[in-house]
Amino acid sequence: MAHSRLLRTLAFSLALLPCLAQAPSGARIEGIVVDSISGAPVRRAVVQLRAGNSGPALSVESADYADVTGPDGAFHFERVPPGSYSLSYARSGYLTPHSSTGFSARSFRAAAGESITGLRYGLVPQAIVSGRVIDDEGDSVEGAQVTLIAYRYTAGVRRLAQMSEAGTTNDRGEYRIARVPAGKYLLQASLDRLPPGSALIAAARTPGGPLATYGSTFYPGVTDPARALRVELHAGQELAGTDIPLQRTTMVRVSGRLIGPDGTPMSRAMLMLASAQGRLPTGFGAPSDEAGNFVLKNVRSGSYILNATSNDGRSLSVPLDVGSSDLSGFIAQASPPLPLRGSATVQDAGHGFNLAACGVSMRMADTGATAGTVRPKGDGSFSFESLPQGRYLTDVFCGGMGAYVQSITVGGEEVRGRDFELVAASSGVRIALRTDSATLSGTVETPDGAAVQPQRQGHPSVVLIPADARLLGVETVAPAAVSAKNSFDFAGLRPGEYLAVAFDDIDAAQLQDPEFLAALEPLGTRVNLLPGGTQTVTLKWNAWPAGN
Amino acid sequence: MTKLAVSFLLPVTLILGQTTPPPAAAEAKKTATIEGVVINETTKEPLRRVEVGLRGSGTSGMAVIGNNPNYSAVTDAAGKFRIENIEPGVYRVQNRKAGYVPSRTVQGFSPHWLKLAAAESLKDLRYALLPQAVVTGRVLDDEGEPVQGVTVSCMRPLSRRGFPRMYSGGQAQTNDRGEYRVVGLESGKYYVQANIQRMMLTGAAPVSTTTAGEHKTALLSTYYPNALDSAHATRVEARPGLEISSQDITLRREKVFNVSGTALDVDGSPAKQSIVTLVQDDEVFANEVITGSGVDEKGKFTLGDVRPGRYTLALSREDGQSHRSTQSSITVGDADLTRVLLQLPPTLEAKGMIALEGADKKDFDFKIWVNASPADWSPFGGAGCQAKPDGSFTLSQLTPGRYTVNANIANGYVQSIQVGSEDVFGKEVDAATLAVAGIRIVLRLDAAKVAGSVEIPEDRKAHVNAPTVVFVPADARLRSGGRFMTIELDQTNRFDLQGVRPGDYLAFAFEDFEYGAFEEPEVFAAVESQATKVTLGRNESKELTLKILPWPAQFADRLQ
Known part of the structure; x- marks a missing residue:
C-alpha cells in the first residue's frame, strides 16, 4: 500500500x-x-x-x-x-x-x-510522433508547425480538423508531438509562423518572375491532402522518422469578383479558400472591395472551395481550381435560391397523428449547416420558400410521438440518409412515416456481471447503430443515458437490425465516423427490432475505445 | 525618462528625435544597387541561403524598429547576394540565417549602416555570421523522472552602470522526455535555469506535496546542475558552433512555507488593484521575482511555496500614470511567515513651470513630457506628466525617495532645472524637496550641431569599416540618464549630430565598441584621457575629425 x-x-x-x-x-x-x-x-x-x-x-x-x-x-x-x-x-x-x-x-x-x-x-498511454521537416535542398526547416490532422464528422459532414497541439521544429528541423490519442492522422507542416531569418520567407519576397515558394506540406511530402498518407498510431506507440520534405510550388495571382445570390456585388466580404479535399482552411484569403472585386496575390495551384461572407450576412461557397498561371476575372456567384415543396404522410392508419407537430429540416450536404426548418401543415404539406442551390440532406423530427421515417423520396428516388441536388427542376420531397415503431430497453452490467457503479465506471451511455453499413454515420440514434438503476430506454425506433453498445463515456464526434462505428461490432449486442415490438436486452459495459 | 531601462540598451542618441519611415516609392528616382557576400566567420567559408535584408531608417546610427526588411535577397551557393531597385536612403543591413547569430566583429567587414545615394552601386560588401551555440539537456525531478513543460532559460548578467541585469540569451520548454534545447545563443557564460513557475501542471508529477506529519515540500526553480541560487550554480560556457549537451538539471525539492499578511493603502484601507511580489536577495539575479500574488478585498495576500531565505517583499499599485510602491525585507525561516504588514506610503506632489529662454514663447508648444525617475533605477516608483500649454505641470503621487528630473524636447534642450536656488539638472534630488520648493525647467532652442568624420590611418583602411562615434558630456554629473550619444557610422564615414545641448564634450571614435561596457566607470576612466575635447556654444556648428582609438585592452572581455 x-x-x-x-x-x-x-x-x-x-x-x-x-x-x-x-x-x-x-x-x-x-x-x-x-x-x-x-x-x-x-x-x-x-x-x-x-x-x-x-x-x-x-x-x-x-x-x-x-x-x-x-x-x-x-x-x-x-x-x-x-x-x-x-x-x-x-x-x-x-x-x-x-x-x-x-x-x-x-x-x-x-x-x-x-x-x-x-x-x-x-x-491510456499517449502516442508520440516525431520526425524532421526539411526543404527541397535538404536543409532543416526551423519553426515549422507540424500538426496532426484527421477526418472528423461535424453535423454529418466529413472534414479535416486539427487534432493535436502543434509541434514546432527546432534548429535541426526536428519536431515531436506527444499526448496523441490513438488514431489515423495526416501530418501537416505549415509555415505560417516561421521565425525571422528564414530564407524560406525571403524566397517569397524576391522580385521578378513567377513566385516559387514553400507552402504547407503533408506527409510524406505532398501539398494535396488527397494524396497525403495517413499514419496510424496505437496507444503507447512512438512513431519516429515521419519526415516531411517541403514542396516548392508556384504561387499565382487569382483575381475576380464576388456576386451574391441576388445578383448584386458582395462588397467588403471576407473571402477564404479551403481545400476541396476535407475542407481544411488554407490561410489563403482576402477582403473584397466596394464593387465585390478581390485579389489573392499568392495562391498555390490546387483545388479549393472559395467561401465568402459579407457583413450583411450573405455568403457563397463555390469550387475554384487554380492552375499554374495567374487567373483573372473569376466570377464567384451564388446561384439564386430556389423554393422546395413536399409532403409528409403517415403510412399506417394515422389515427389522429398530428403531422403539424413534426419538423422537416434541410441540411446542406457540403457544410452541414441547416438552411431551413419548417413544420408541415395538418395535411402534411410543407414548403421552403428559398433555399440556396446545392446538395441537401433531409432531417425529419417527430420527437416523442413514436413515429419513424420509412422513406424519403425525391423524384421517385430514395434519399433517406443520402443527399440530393436541389435544382430548379427538382420535384417535391415525399416523406413517408410509420407509427409502428419499436422500443428497446435494458440494463447494463460490468464485464464481471456486477451492476455499474458511477464511481467506478462513470456515467454510461448506450449507443444504437444501424446494422446497414450504408447508414453508418448517416442515420444516427441519439445515445441513451443509463439511469441510476442501470437501465436505459429507446423509443420511436425504426424497425430493423441494430448493434447496441454500452460505454462508460462517449465522444459524440466519433459517433458520426462510419469507420469507427464499423469497428464497434465486437463490443456490442445485435438486436432485431420488429414493427411495434418491444425488446429487452442486457448489455456489457465497455470502456470507450481510446486505444487499440 | 521613466523607461530608460529600455532605451539605454540601444546604441541610440536620445536627442535625435523620431525614426522616420522608409522613403516611399517615388517615381523617376534613380534607384541604388548593392551586392556582396556573406561568410561564416569561424570557417571563412561562404554562407548560402542567408537572408540579407535592408531596413530603412531616417538617419545612420538610429535604432531600427521592427523586423521586416524593406528589401531582401537570399545568398546563393557562393554566399553572394545582390539587391536592386533600392530607393535612395539610409538603411541598416540585417543578415539572418537559421542556426547563425550576428557577428560582432567589425574589422575586415562592411558597415551595417549604408547610406545609398541615387543610382549608387555598392559592390564587394562583405558580411559575416557566427554559427550559433546550443545548450541541451534534460530536466529531472527529485526522483529522476523527466519533467515536461518546464521553461529552461540561458541567462547572463550584463552590468549597466553597476546594476547587474539578466539578459536571456534564449529559452526552451522541456518535452515529454524532459529534454530541452536552447538554440541561437551567442558566445558567453550562461546560467541555465529551469523555471518551475511557468511549468504547465496538467497531469504532471506532483510539484508540491505534504507528507503526513511533515513539512510541505515543493519542486523549486533550479540552476544547472542542482543549485537553488546563482552562487552555487555552474555557468555553462557557450562557444560559436558548439553544441553543449547533457546539461541535465535536477530540480530541487525543498521544504517550503507560506508568506502571508495584509496590504494596506496609505489610509489604512485594503490596498486595491495591488500586487505583492517576492524578490530573491540573489547577488546576480538581483531583481528576479520569485512569486507574486494579488491582494484580496480584505487586503490579505498569501504567497506559497517559498523556501527559507532572505527576500524583498514589494507591494505595488499601478494606477493610471502613477506607480506607488513600498518594499520590506523579510527572512523566511523554518515556519510560515504570517501577519506581514505592508502599507503604501503617503505620496507627494510636485508642481512646476517650464520657461523658455532666448526665444519667443508665442509660437512655442509647451506640451512637453516631464518626468521624475528613481535615482536607483528601480522599476518601482517614478512619475511623469505632460505640461499644459502655459508651461505648468504637476508630478503627482511621487513615492518618497531620490529622483532625477528631466524633460524631453525635440528641437531644443534643457538649460537648467531649478529647485529652490539649486540647479538639479543631472543630479539626484529628494521627492520632498521637489514638493516643497517646486520645479522650474528652463528650455532653450539654440542648440548646437556637430558633424565630422573619422580619420583612419592608411594602413588600417582595409580593416576598419564601421567606427562608432561617442559623445559624452565633460561634466561627469551630466553623464547619468543615458546622455552618452553613440553613432555607428555608415560607409561614408561621416556623422552629423543636431540638437546638442551647448557645453563641453568628450568625443571618441572606436572600431570595437560595447555601449553597456563603455558606461562602466572603470572602462570610461581607461579611455577618458584620449578623448577629443570639444566645446559647443549656442547655435554653434562644428566640424570635427576624430582619430580612431583602440578599445582598452584590459577590458577586451567586456566586448560581447
Missing part, C-alpha cells in the same frame, strides 16, 4: 482542517490506477478530490485533496468529510480523454464512515 501523501492548497486546507479534526468518521476512499493497455499499475499518478459538483480540479492547486499513487498504483484518502466529490486522475505520459481540464473525472457521494474501496481507474 502506498504511503498517502496529502496535497492541498492553502485556502482549502485552512477551511478543511477543522472539519477533518471533527469528523473522524469521514469516508475512506481507495483504489488503484492502471495502464489501460497493459493493465500494469501506474505509479506517480496524481489523484485528486474536489468537493461539490464543480467538476474536476483545474490544477493540483485547486484540488481539495490529492494523493500520488505508489509503485503499486494505489491511492487512498482517509477521513474525507461526507459530501459530493469529483475524483480525477492523471499522469504525464498518459492521455486524459474527453476532458478539457486534463483530468479524467468520476463523481460520487461519500457518506460518513463509508469505505469505498477497490476502485480501479485506467489511463
